[in-house]
Amino acid sequence: MTELRLTAPLSWLDGVDPRTGRITQPDHPQRGESIAGRILRLPGSVGSTVGAYTFFKLRRMGTAPSAIVLERPDSITVSAEMAGIPVKVLGAQTNPELDLEGVPDRVRRFLEREASASGAEEFARVRSVHISGISYWTIGEAGLDFLEGMAREASFRVPATLNPAGMDLSRWADMGVPEGFAERQLRIVEALVRMGAIPTLTCTPYLAGNLPRFGEHVCWGESSAVAFANSVLGARTNREGGVKAVAAAVAGVTPLYGLHLRENRSPDLEVEATARVSGRTRFSELGYLVGSLSPSAVPVYRGLGSPSADELKSLGAGGAASGGISIFHVPGVTPESPRPREGADRVTVVDDDLDDVEESLSTTGSEPDLVAIGCPHLSPLEILEVATLLEGRRAAVPFWLFTSRAARAQLPNWVEPALRRAGADLFVDTCMVVAPLREAGHRVVATDSAKAAKYLRTLGGLEVVLAPLDRLISEYTSPA
Ligand code: F3S
Numbered sequence: 001m002t003e004l005r006l007t008a009p010l011s012w013l014d015g016v017d018p019r020t021g022r023i024t025q026p027d028h029p030q031r032g033e034s035i036a037g038r039i040l041r042l043p044g045s046v047g048s049t050v051g052a053y054t055f056f057k058l059r060r061m062g063t064a065p066s067a068i069v070l071e072r073p074d075s076i077t078v079s080a081e082m083a084g085i086p087v088k089v090l091g092a093q094t095n096p097e098l099d100l101e102g103v104p105d106r107v108r109r110f111l112e113r114e115a116s117a118s119g120a121e122e123f124a125r126v127r128s129v130h131i132s133g134i135s136y137w138t139i140g141e142a143g144l145d146f147l148e149g150m151a152r153e154a155s156f157r158v159p160a161t162l163n164p165a166g167m168d169l170s171r172w173a174d175m176g177v178p179e180g181f182a183e184r185q186l187r188i189v190e191a192l193v194r195m196g197a198i199p200t201l202t203c204t205p206y207l208a209g210n211l212p213r214f215g216e217h218v219c220w221g222e223s224s225a226v227a228f229a230n231s232v233l234g235a236r237t238n239r240e241g242g243v244k245a246v247a248a249a250v251a252g253v254t255p256l257y258g259l260h261l262r263e264n265r266s267p268d269l270e271v272e273a274t275a276r277v278s279g280r281t282r283f284s285e286l287g288y289l290v291g292s293l294s295p296s297a298v299p300v301y302r303g304l305g306s307p308s309a310d311e312l313k314s315l316g317a318g319g320a321a322s323g324g325i326s327i328f329h330v331p332g333v334t335p336e337s338p339r340p341r342e343g344a345d346r347v348t349v350v351d352d353d354l355d356d357v358e359e360s361l362s363t364t365g366s367e368p369d370l371v372a373i374g375c376p377h378l379s380p381l382e383i384l385e386v387a388t389l390l391e392g393r394r395a396a397v398p399f400w401l402f403t404s405r406a407a408r409a410q411l412p413n414w415v416e417p418a419l420r421r422a423g424a425d426l427f428v429d430t431c432m433v434v435a436p437l438r439e440a441g442h443r444v445v446a447t448d449s450a451k452a453a454k455y456l457r458t459l460g461g462l463e464v465v466l467a468p469l470d471r472l473i474s475e476y477t478s479p480a
Contacts, residue, residue: 004065006030006042009295009324012051012076013138014458021063026458040065044074046295046324048455049221050133050163050434052079052241056142059083072296073118073257074324076241081113082106082146083243089117096122100251104153107247114244115255123253124217124260128159130205131197131249132221133242135166135434136185138459143242144184147191150246156196157252160245161205163222164377164402165189166435168427169201175427176440195249201429202404204313204377206233209406214335217260219248223326224376224451227316230327232309234335236260239326259327267300267329267340275351277304280382281468283311284450285357286349287318287325293347295323300338301330310379314449317376321451361453364463368446371395371476372432373469374402375452380410383426387415389470393477395423402431422477438462446472 007029010016015025021036035058045051058064068080070089080087096115098108115123133139139146166185167177177185193199200208203222212218212235220226220237221244229235238258240248248254258264269290277286290299299319307315307330319325329338373386378401386401401419405428408416419426432445433455445456446465453466467475 003039003041004030004033004035006040009044009046010042011047012045012054013048014455015047016054018054018057018061018063021058035065036063038065039067039069041069041071042077043071044296044324045076047223047321048132049076049223049226049239050138050242052076052243053133053139053143055080055083055085056146057140059085060142075114075238075244078114078117079241079243082110082247087117091119093117094119094121096120096255098123098251098253100253103251107154107250110247111251111253111255118255118257120255120257122256124256125252126158126219126248126254127212127216128161128210128218129245129249130161130163130210130220130222130225131192131242131245132163134163134188134192134201136181136188137166137434137436139188139242144188146243147188147246151191151194154195154250156249158249159210160197160249161200161208161210162189162192162197163201163203164431164434165201165429167430169429171427174425175435177436178439181436181439200404200406202377202406203431204379204404207379207407208404217254219245219254221245223320224313224317226326227320227328228313230259230265231316231329231334232312239320239324265298265327265336267298267338268344269294269297269299270340270344270346271299271301272346272348273301273303275349275354279468280311280314281448281450281466282354283307284314284318285354287315288322288450289349289353289357291319291321291323291325294345295325297325299325299328300340301328304330306333310382313376317449317451321454357450358466361450361466362464363457364444364465366444366463368397368444368465368476370437370442371397371399371446371472372402372452373400373448375431375433375447375449377431378403378407380407383407383411383415386424386469387418389473390422390424390477391418392480393422393473394480395477397476399424399476400432401426403428405429422480432456433459446476448472
Protein backbone atom coordinates (compact mmCIF):
# COMPACT_ATOMS: atom_id res chain seq x y z
CA MET A 1 0.00 0.00 0.00
CA THR A 2 1.68 3.23 -1.08
CA GLU A 3 1.52 6.44 0.88
CA LEU A 4 0.48 9.71 -0.71
CA ARG A 5 1.59 12.75 1.22
CA LEU A 6 -0.23 16.00 0.52
CA THR A 7 1.64 19.23 1.12
CA ALA A 8 -1.50 21.41 1.22
CA PRO A 9 -4.93 20.95 2.82
CA LEU A 10 -7.69 19.39 0.74
CA SER A 11 -11.23 20.62 0.14
CA TRP A 12 -13.15 17.35 0.46
CA LEU A 13 -16.38 18.68 -1.06
CA ASP A 14 -15.00 19.87 -4.38
CA GLY A 15 -11.32 18.92 -4.42
CA VAL A 16 -11.60 15.17 -5.12
CA ASP A 17 -13.54 13.36 -7.83
CA PRO A 18 -15.22 10.38 -6.13
CA ARG A 19 -15.61 8.60 -9.51
CA THR A 20 -11.85 8.40 -10.04
CA GLY A 21 -10.38 9.15 -6.62
CA ARG A 22 -8.22 11.84 -8.24
CA ILE A 23 -7.46 15.22 -6.69
CA THR A 24 -9.11 17.94 -8.77
CA GLN A 25 -8.65 20.95 -6.50
CA PRO A 26 -7.37 23.85 -8.62
CA ASP A 27 -3.80 24.85 -7.69
CA HIS A 28 -3.35 21.92 -5.29
CA PRO A 29 0.29 20.78 -5.46
CA GLN A 30 -0.80 17.12 -5.79
CA ARG A 31 -3.62 17.78 -8.30
CA GLY A 32 -4.08 14.76 -10.57
CA GLU A 33 -2.80 12.21 -8.02
CA SER A 34 -5.14 9.37 -7.02
CA ILE A 35 -5.98 8.76 -3.37
CA ALA A 36 -7.71 5.41 -4.12
CA GLY A 37 -6.39 2.53 -2.02
CA ARG A 38 -3.49 4.59 -0.64
CA ILE A 39 -2.52 5.70 2.83
CA LEU A 40 -3.28 9.39 2.58
CA ARG A 41 -1.31 11.79 4.75
CA LEU A 42 -2.48 15.40 4.78
CA PRO A 43 -2.18 18.54 6.91
CA GLY A 44 -5.97 19.03 7.21
CA SER A 45 -8.93 20.22 5.18
CA VAL A 46 -10.25 23.53 3.90
CA GLY A 47 -13.62 24.65 2.59
CA SER A 48 -17.07 23.30 3.12
CA THR A 49 -18.11 21.17 6.09
CA VAL A 50 -20.29 19.15 3.71
CA GLY A 51 -17.07 17.51 2.50
CA ALA A 52 -17.55 14.89 5.24
CA TYR A 53 -20.05 13.09 2.98
CA THR A 54 -17.40 12.62 0.30
CA PHE A 55 -16.02 9.68 2.33
CA PHE A 56 -19.28 7.78 1.86
CA LYS A 57 -19.16 8.49 -1.88
CA LEU A 58 -15.53 7.34 -2.11
CA ARG A 59 -16.38 4.10 -0.29
CA ARG A 60 -19.37 3.48 -2.51
CA MET A 61 -17.34 3.96 -5.68
CA GLY A 62 -14.32 1.97 -4.49
CA THR A 63 -12.01 4.99 -4.65
CA ALA A 64 -11.49 5.61 -0.92
CA PRO A 65 -8.01 5.78 0.62
CA SER A 66 -7.16 2.70 2.71
CA ALA A 67 -6.32 4.90 5.70
CA ILE A 68 -5.83 8.58 6.51
CA VAL A 69 -3.07 10.15 8.56
CA LEU A 70 -3.86 13.70 9.69
CA GLU A 71 -1.14 16.09 10.76
CA ARG A 72 -3.52 18.05 12.99
CA PRO A 73 -7.05 17.42 14.33
CA ASP A 74 -9.78 18.17 11.80
CA SER A 75 -13.35 17.12 12.49
CA ILE A 76 -14.32 16.97 8.81
CA THR A 77 -11.58 14.51 7.93
CA VAL A 78 -12.06 12.46 11.10
CA SER A 79 -15.63 11.84 9.80
CA ALA A 80 -14.04 9.33 7.41
CA GLU A 81 -14.19 6.93 10.39
CA MET A 82 -18.01 6.89 10.12
CA ALA A 83 -17.60 5.65 6.55
CA GLY A 84 -15.20 2.91 7.71
CA ILE A 85 -11.91 4.59 6.70
CA PRO A 86 -9.43 4.48 9.61
CA VAL A 87 -8.05 7.88 10.61
CA LYS A 88 -4.96 8.54 12.70
CA VAL A 89 -3.98 11.99 13.94
CA LEU A 90 -0.28 12.58 14.57
CA GLY A 91 0.60 13.71 18.11
CA ALA A 92 -0.89 13.15 21.54
CA GLN A 93 -3.59 10.50 21.93
CA THR A 94 -6.04 10.34 24.82
CA ASN A 95 -8.63 7.80 25.76
CA PRO A 96 -11.80 9.47 27.05
CA GLU A 97 -14.90 7.30 27.35
CA LEU A 98 -18.43 8.36 26.58
CA ASP A 99 -20.92 6.92 28.99
CA LEU A 100 -24.35 7.77 27.62
CA GLU A 101 -27.42 5.57 27.61
CA GLY A 102 -29.37 5.14 24.43
CA VAL A 103 -26.67 6.35 22.05
CA PRO A 104 -26.06 3.91 19.18
CA ASP A 105 -22.70 2.17 19.42
CA ARG A 106 -21.35 3.50 16.15
CA VAL A 107 -22.07 7.10 17.24
CA ARG A 108 -20.43 6.58 20.63
CA ARG A 109 -17.38 4.88 19.09
CA PHE A 110 -17.00 7.65 16.49
CA LEU A 111 -17.10 10.44 19.10
CA GLU A 112 -14.64 8.57 21.33
CA ARG A 113 -12.39 8.06 18.32
CA GLU A 114 -12.55 11.76 17.40
CA ALA A 115 -11.77 12.72 21.00
CA SER A 116 -8.84 10.35 21.18
CA ALA A 117 -7.46 11.35 17.78
CA SER A 118 -7.74 15.03 18.67
CA GLY A 119 -6.16 14.83 22.11
CA ALA A 120 -9.41 15.77 23.91
CA GLU A 121 -9.46 14.78 27.59
CA GLU A 122 -13.21 15.12 27.99
CA PHE A 123 -16.53 15.92 26.32
CA ALA A 124 -18.56 19.13 26.56
CA ARG A 125 -22.34 19.22 26.56
CA VAL A 126 -23.54 21.29 23.62
CA ARG A 127 -26.52 23.67 23.69
CA SER A 128 -27.25 23.37 20.00
CA VAL A 129 -26.17 21.72 16.79
CA HIS A 130 -26.32 23.05 13.26
CA ILE A 131 -26.17 20.40 10.56
CA SER A 132 -24.71 20.95 7.09
CA GLY A 133 -24.93 18.52 4.18
CA ILE A 134 -28.68 18.67 3.60
CA SER A 135 -28.72 19.01 -0.18
CA TYR A 136 -29.09 15.90 -2.30
CA TRP A 137 -26.85 17.71 -4.81
CA THR A 138 -23.90 17.65 -2.39
CA ILE A 139 -24.40 14.42 -0.40
CA GLY A 140 -26.02 12.19 -3.04
CA GLU A 141 -27.29 8.63 -2.53
CA ALA A 142 -24.53 7.85 -0.04
CA GLY A 143 -25.64 10.70 2.22
CA LEU A 144 -29.32 9.82 1.86
CA ASP A 145 -28.56 6.20 2.88
CA PHE A 146 -26.56 7.35 5.88
CA LEU A 147 -29.29 9.70 7.13
CA GLU A 148 -32.16 7.26 6.60
CA GLY A 149 -30.12 4.60 8.41
CA MET A 150 -29.46 6.95 11.34
CA ALA A 151 -33.15 7.92 11.50
CA ARG A 152 -34.03 4.24 12.00
CA GLU A 153 -31.85 3.94 15.08
CA ALA A 154 -31.40 7.37 16.69
CA SER A 155 -32.99 10.65 17.68
CA PHE A 156 -31.59 14.04 18.66
CA ARG A 157 -31.21 15.12 22.28
CA VAL A 158 -30.36 18.79 21.66
CA PRO A 159 -31.94 21.43 19.41
CA ALA A 160 -30.61 20.95 15.90
CA THR A 161 -31.12 23.32 12.96
CA LEU A 162 -30.52 22.52 9.28
CA ASN A 163 -28.47 24.12 6.51
CA PRO A 164 -30.04 24.84 3.10
CA ALA A 165 -31.45 21.98 1.05
CA GLY A 166 -31.07 21.58 -2.71
CA MET A 167 -34.34 23.33 -3.52
CA ASP A 168 -37.11 25.57 -2.25
CA LEU A 169 -39.31 22.90 -0.66
CA SER A 170 -42.49 24.60 -1.91
CA ARG A 171 -41.35 26.08 -5.24
CA TRP A 172 -38.81 23.59 -6.54
CA ALA A 173 -40.57 23.30 -9.90
CA ASP A 174 -40.16 27.10 -10.41
CA MET A 175 -36.40 26.58 -9.98
CA GLY A 176 -36.34 23.92 -12.72
CA VAL A 177 -35.42 21.18 -10.25
CA PRO A 178 -36.08 17.67 -11.68
CA GLU A 179 -38.78 15.59 -9.97
CA GLY A 180 -36.45 12.69 -9.11
CA PHE A 181 -34.12 15.10 -7.32
CA ALA A 182 -37.06 16.66 -5.44
CA GLU A 183 -38.27 13.25 -4.23
CA ARG A 184 -34.85 12.38 -2.80
CA GLN A 185 -34.38 15.84 -1.32
CA LEU A 186 -37.65 15.55 0.58
CA ARG A 187 -36.55 12.16 1.95
CA ILE A 188 -33.36 13.73 3.33
CA VAL A 189 -35.27 16.47 5.14
CA GLU A 190 -37.85 13.94 6.39
CA ALA A 191 -35.13 11.69 7.83
CA LEU A 192 -33.60 14.61 9.73
CA VAL A 193 -36.97 15.88 10.98
CA ARG A 194 -37.80 12.33 12.14
CA MET A 195 -34.66 12.48 14.31
CA GLY A 196 -35.85 15.79 15.79
CA ALA A 197 -34.28 18.48 13.60
CA ILE A 198 -35.87 21.92 13.20
CA PRO A 199 -36.11 22.46 9.42
CA THR A 200 -34.72 26.01 9.33
CA LEU A 201 -32.89 25.20 6.08
CA THR A 202 -30.57 28.16 6.30
CA CYS A 203 -26.86 28.87 6.69
CA THR A 204 -27.75 31.77 9.02
CA PRO A 205 -29.28 29.77 11.91
CA TYR A 206 -28.46 32.66 14.25
CA LEU A 207 -31.18 34.65 12.40
CA ALA A 208 -33.63 31.76 12.67
CA GLY A 209 -33.80 31.16 16.41
CA ASN A 210 -30.55 29.23 16.99
CA LEU A 211 -28.64 32.05 18.69
CA PRO A 212 -25.92 30.84 21.08
CA ARG A 213 -24.72 33.00 23.95
CA PHE A 214 -21.15 34.18 24.52
CA GLY A 215 -18.95 31.33 25.76
CA GLU A 216 -21.55 28.62 25.09
CA HIS A 217 -20.35 25.30 23.61
CA VAL A 218 -22.18 24.37 20.43
CA CYS A 219 -21.45 21.98 17.58
CA TRP A 220 -22.02 23.59 14.21
CA GLY A 221 -21.40 22.58 10.65
CA GLU A 222 -21.58 25.13 7.78
CA SER A 223 -18.26 26.91 7.73
CA SER A 224 -19.69 30.45 7.36
CA ALA A 225 -22.01 29.96 10.34
CA VAL A 226 -19.12 28.52 12.37
CA ALA A 227 -17.05 31.65 11.69
CA PHE A 228 -20.00 33.86 12.70
CA ALA A 229 -20.74 31.88 15.87
CA ASN A 230 -17.14 31.96 17.09
CA SER A 231 -16.17 35.43 15.96
CA VAL A 232 -19.27 37.61 16.25
CA LEU A 233 -21.23 35.78 18.96
CA GLY A 234 -18.27 34.48 20.99
CA ALA A 235 -19.80 30.98 21.15
CA ARG A 236 -17.44 28.01 20.87
CA THR A 237 -17.49 25.50 18.07
CA ASN A 238 -15.07 23.72 15.84
CA ARG A 239 -15.72 23.62 12.10
CA GLU A 240 -17.70 20.41 12.21
CA GLY A 241 -18.35 18.03 9.37
CA GLY A 242 -21.98 17.38 8.48
CA VAL A 243 -21.70 13.76 9.63
CA LYS A 244 -20.12 14.73 12.92
CA ALA A 245 -22.87 17.27 13.62
CA VAL A 246 -25.47 14.49 13.27
CA ALA A 247 -23.50 12.36 15.74
CA ALA A 248 -23.25 15.26 18.20
CA ALA A 249 -26.99 15.95 17.95
CA VAL A 250 -27.64 12.30 18.82
CA ALA A 251 -25.21 12.27 21.75
CA GLY A 252 -25.62 15.90 22.92
CA VAL A 253 -21.86 16.23 23.44
CA THR A 254 -18.68 16.99 21.52
CA PRO A 255 -15.01 16.35 22.33
CA LEU A 256 -13.40 19.34 24.03
CA TYR A 257 -10.53 20.51 21.82
CA GLY A 258 -9.65 23.14 19.24
CA LEU A 259 -11.80 26.28 19.39
CA HIS A 260 -13.64 25.02 22.48
CA LEU A 261 -10.47 25.96 24.37
CA ARG A 262 -9.67 29.60 25.06
CA GLU A 263 -5.95 29.24 24.26
CA ASN A 264 -6.66 28.38 20.62
CA ARG A 265 -8.85 31.41 19.96
CA SER A 266 -6.38 34.29 20.06
CA PRO A 267 -4.98 35.77 16.84
CA ASP A 268 -1.86 34.42 15.16
CA LEU A 269 -2.14 36.65 12.10
CA GLU A 270 -2.48 40.45 11.95
CA VAL A 271 -4.19 41.71 8.81
CA GLU A 272 -3.82 45.42 8.11
CA ALA A 273 -6.40 46.49 5.56
CA THR A 274 -5.35 49.68 3.80
CA ALA A 275 -7.85 48.76 1.08
CA ARG A 276 -11.27 50.43 1.21
CA VAL A 277 -13.38 47.55 2.43
CA SER A 278 -17.10 48.17 2.33
CA GLY A 279 -20.12 46.10 1.30
CA ARG A 280 -20.73 42.35 1.15
CA THR A 281 -18.58 41.61 -1.87
CA ARG A 282 -15.44 43.39 -0.66
CA PHE A 283 -15.72 41.74 2.78
CA SER A 284 -16.12 38.32 1.20
CA GLU A 285 -13.08 38.96 -1.02
CA LEU A 286 -10.99 40.05 1.96
CA GLY A 287 -11.89 36.86 3.84
CA TYR A 288 -11.24 34.81 0.72
CA LEU A 289 -7.80 36.35 0.24
CA VAL A 290 -6.74 35.76 3.86
CA GLY A 291 -8.11 32.19 3.78
CA SER A 292 -6.01 31.47 0.69
CA LEU A 293 -2.87 32.97 2.18
CA SER A 294 -3.18 31.32 5.57
CA PRO A 295 -5.86 28.59 5.63
CA SER A 296 -5.78 27.77 9.34
CA ALA A 297 -5.05 31.22 10.75
CA VAL A 298 -6.88 33.09 13.49
CA PRO A 299 -6.72 36.57 11.97
CA VAL A 300 -7.26 39.94 13.62
CA TYR A 301 -8.38 42.50 11.05
CA ARG A 302 -7.39 46.15 11.47
CA GLY A 303 -8.51 49.11 9.39
CA LEU A 304 -12.07 47.90 8.79
CA GLY A 305 -13.85 50.64 10.74
CA SER A 306 -17.12 49.40 12.14
CA PRO A 307 -18.49 46.66 9.86
CA SER A 308 -22.14 45.61 9.99
CA ALA A 309 -23.18 42.11 11.11
CA ASP A 310 -23.94 41.31 7.47
CA GLU A 311 -20.46 42.38 6.38
CA LEU A 312 -18.92 40.23 9.13
CA LYS A 313 -21.06 37.32 7.89
CA SER A 314 -19.51 37.74 4.42
CA LEU A 315 -16.00 38.12 5.81
CA GLY A 316 -16.35 34.80 7.66
CA ALA A 317 -17.85 33.04 4.66
CA GLY A 318 -14.97 34.11 2.41
CA GLY A 319 -12.25 32.95 4.80
CA ALA A 320 -13.93 29.60 5.35
CA ALA A 321 -14.39 28.99 1.62
CA SER A 322 -10.80 29.43 0.42
CA GLY A 323 -9.34 28.27 3.73
CA GLY A 324 -10.53 26.80 6.99
CA ILE A 325 -10.72 30.02 8.98
CA SER A 326 -13.21 29.43 11.78
CA ILE A 327 -12.66 32.45 13.99
CA PHE A 328 -11.47 36.02 13.40
CA HIS A 329 -11.33 39.19 15.43
CA VAL A 330 -12.07 42.85 14.67
CA PRO A 331 -10.94 45.13 17.51
CA GLY A 332 -13.81 47.05 19.10
CA VAL A 333 -16.40 45.01 17.18
CA THR A 334 -16.07 41.30 17.98
CA PRO A 335 -16.35 40.32 21.64
CA GLU A 336 -13.11 38.48 22.43
CA SER A 337 -9.63 39.81 23.12
CA PRO A 338 -7.88 40.67 19.86
CA ARG A 339 -4.40 40.62 21.43
CA PRO A 340 -2.17 38.63 19.04
CA ARG A 341 -0.05 35.71 20.17
CA GLU A 342 3.68 36.24 20.37
CA GLY A 343 5.31 35.87 16.97
CA ALA A 344 2.04 36.45 15.06
CA ASP A 345 2.54 36.95 11.31
CA ARG A 346 1.53 40.18 9.57
CA VAL A 347 0.04 40.90 6.21
CA THR A 348 -1.15 44.11 4.54
CA VAL A 349 -4.05 44.11 2.10
CA VAL A 350 -4.38 46.84 -0.54
CA ASP A 351 -7.17 47.51 -3.06
CA ASP A 352 -5.29 45.74 -5.87
CA ASP A 353 -5.22 42.51 -3.82
CA LEU A 354 -9.01 42.49 -3.62
CA ASP A 355 -9.34 43.41 -7.29
CA ASP A 356 -7.15 40.39 -8.05
CA VAL A 357 -9.45 38.10 -6.03
CA GLU A 358 -12.46 39.41 -7.93
CA GLU A 359 -10.73 38.89 -11.25
CA SER A 360 -9.50 35.39 -10.42
CA LEU A 361 -12.95 34.23 -9.31
CA SER A 362 -14.65 35.63 -12.42
CA THR A 363 -14.21 33.00 -15.07
CA THR A 364 -15.94 34.68 -17.99
CA GLY A 365 -16.86 37.99 -19.57
CA SER A 366 -19.99 36.42 -21.11
CA GLU A 367 -23.47 37.57 -20.23
CA PRO A 368 -24.96 35.55 -17.33
CA ASP A 369 -28.17 33.55 -17.75
CA LEU A 370 -28.85 34.00 -14.00
CA VAL A 371 -28.02 36.53 -11.31
CA ALA A 372 -27.93 34.86 -7.88
CA ILE A 373 -27.64 36.85 -4.63
CA GLY A 374 -27.66 35.55 -1.09
CA CYS A 375 -24.51 33.65 -0.09
CA PRO A 376 -24.66 33.49 2.90
CA HIS A 377 -28.45 33.75 3.04
CA LEU A 378 -29.70 37.34 2.95
CA SER A 379 -30.83 38.95 6.17
CA PRO A 380 -34.09 40.96 6.18
CA LEU A 381 -32.02 44.17 6.02
CA GLU A 382 -30.11 42.94 2.98
CA ILE A 383 -33.35 42.01 1.19
CA LEU A 384 -34.68 45.52 1.88
CA GLU A 385 -31.47 46.94 0.38
CA VAL A 386 -31.89 44.86 -2.79
CA ALA A 387 -35.58 45.75 -3.08
CA THR A 388 -34.76 49.45 -2.73
CA LEU A 389 -31.99 49.32 -5.34
CA LEU A 390 -34.33 47.51 -7.75
CA GLU A 391 -37.07 50.12 -7.48
CA GLY A 392 -38.02 51.41 -10.93
CA ARG A 393 -35.91 48.76 -12.67
CA ARG A 394 -36.60 45.48 -14.43
CA ALA A 395 -34.28 42.44 -14.49
CA ALA A 396 -32.95 41.51 -17.93
CA VAL A 397 -32.17 37.90 -16.87
CA PRO A 398 -33.61 35.71 -14.07
CA PHE A 399 -32.65 37.48 -10.85
CA TRP A 400 -32.80 35.18 -7.83
CA LEU A 401 -32.41 36.04 -4.15
CA PHE A 402 -31.86 33.38 -1.48
CA THR A 403 -32.88 33.61 2.14
CA SER A 404 -34.49 31.64 4.97
CA ARG A 405 -38.18 31.27 5.76
CA ALA A 406 -37.42 33.00 9.08
CA ALA A 407 -35.98 36.08 7.35
CA ARG A 408 -38.75 36.18 4.73
CA ALA A 409 -41.37 36.15 7.48
CA GLN A 410 -39.94 39.39 8.88
CA LEU A 411 -40.20 41.40 5.65
CA PRO A 412 -42.58 44.34 5.41
CA ASN A 413 -45.56 43.67 3.12
CA TRP A 414 -44.34 45.85 0.24
CA VAL A 415 -41.09 43.98 -0.32
CA GLU A 416 -42.09 40.77 -2.12
CA PRO A 417 -44.49 42.51 -4.54
CA ALA A 418 -41.78 45.10 -5.25
CA LEU A 419 -39.26 42.35 -6.01
CA ARG A 420 -41.74 40.63 -8.31
CA ARG A 421 -42.41 43.91 -10.16
CA ALA A 422 -38.67 44.19 -10.79
CA GLY A 423 -38.59 40.62 -12.12
CA ALA A 424 -36.68 39.29 -9.10
CA ASP A 425 -37.59 36.02 -7.39
CA LEU A 426 -37.12 35.29 -3.67
CA PHE A 427 -36.40 31.64 -2.90
CA VAL A 428 -36.12 30.05 0.54
CA ASP A 429 -34.69 26.76 1.94
CA THR A 430 -31.85 26.62 -0.61
CA CYS A 431 -29.07 28.55 -2.31
CA MET A 432 -27.31 28.90 -5.66
CA VAL A 433 -24.48 26.56 -4.62
CA VAL A 434 -26.40 23.59 -3.25
CA ALA A 435 -29.23 23.66 -5.83
CA PRO A 436 -28.66 21.75 -9.11
CA LEU A 437 -28.38 24.86 -11.29
CA ARG A 438 -26.60 23.09 -14.14
CA GLU A 439 -29.28 20.42 -14.33
CA ALA A 440 -31.84 23.22 -14.40
CA GLY A 441 -30.15 24.53 -17.55
CA HIS A 442 -27.95 27.38 -16.28
CA ARG A 443 -24.42 27.88 -17.59
CA VAL A 444 -23.21 31.36 -16.55
CA VAL A 445 -24.13 32.78 -13.13
CA ALA A 446 -23.39 36.26 -11.80
CA THR A 447 -23.09 36.66 -8.02
CA ASP A 448 -21.80 39.13 -5.45
CA SER A 449 -20.20 36.56 -3.12
CA ALA A 450 -16.64 35.22 -3.28
CA LYS A 451 -17.76 31.99 -1.61
CA ALA A 452 -20.54 31.41 -4.13
CA ALA A 453 -18.18 32.28 -7.00
CA LYS A 454 -15.74 29.59 -5.89
CA TYR A 455 -18.27 26.80 -5.48
CA LEU A 456 -20.40 27.66 -8.52
CA ARG A 457 -17.28 26.92 -10.56
CA THR A 458 -15.72 23.99 -8.70
CA LEU A 459 -18.88 22.23 -7.53
CA GLY A 460 -21.50 23.45 -9.98
CA GLY A 461 -19.35 23.34 -13.12
CA LEU A 462 -20.60 26.82 -14.10
CA GLU A 463 -18.98 29.92 -15.52
CA VAL A 464 -19.05 32.79 -13.04
CA VAL A 465 -19.16 36.59 -12.96
CA LEU A 466 -18.28 38.07 -9.55
CA ALA A 467 -19.22 41.72 -8.97
CA PRO A 468 -20.76 43.87 -6.22
CA LEU A 469 -24.53 44.18 -6.04
CA ASP A 470 -24.75 47.73 -7.42
CA ARG A 471 -22.77 46.67 -10.51
CA LEU A 472 -24.92 43.56 -11.01
CA ILE A 473 -28.01 45.75 -10.83
CA SER A 474 -26.71 48.39 -13.22
CA GLU A 475 -25.51 45.78 -15.74
CA TYR A 476 -28.28 43.17 -15.64
CA THR A 477 -31.37 45.28 -15.05
CA SER A 478 -32.69 48.27 -16.97
CA PRO A 479 -35.12 51.11 -16.21
CA ALA A 480 -38.67 49.74 -16.09
FE1 F3S B 1 -25.04 29.53 2.59
FE2 F3S B 1 -25.15 28.28 0.30
FE3 F3S B 1 -23.43 30.21 0.65
S1 F3S B 1 -25.27 27.36 2.28
S2 F3S B 1 -22.95 30.21 2.80
S3 F3S B 1 -25.67 30.39 0.66
S4 F3S B 1 -23.03 28.28 -0.29
